[in-house]
Amino acid sequence: GDTNSTGDEQKKLDVLANELFVNLLKSSYQTCAMVSEENEKMIEVPVAKHGRYIVCFDPLDGSSNIDCLVSIGSIFGIYKRESDGPVSTEDCLLPGNKLVAAGYCV
Secondary structure, eight states: BBBBBOOOBBBBHHHHHHHHHHHHHHTTTTTEEETTTOEEEEEEEOOOOSSSSSEEEEEEEEEGGGGTTTTOOOEEEEOOOOOSSSGGGGGGGOGGGGGEEEEEEE
8 A cells, every 4th residue: 555644554444534534624614724644745725615723633543553453543633823824834833832622532
């Protein structure tokens, strides 16, 4: 299979989980950009659907260990965008103390 942005082998379930996250967040009207472990670059939401939040996530953390029957889940962090104008990669490079919310769902 392919590899993701961190060099891990992508499984079909990784790709499916990533597509679900991206499509649902794009249609939420709450996000302007996303950063996923499965993508090399920032994912920009169409301007017509822009919100004020940037979501960073690993849609299926631990998927390489599914065959070992260990827990897998989704990791996410949410930032409120601080700038105006077109979204840029710099908008996504915020420190942890700027997080609005973060979590891990098993």
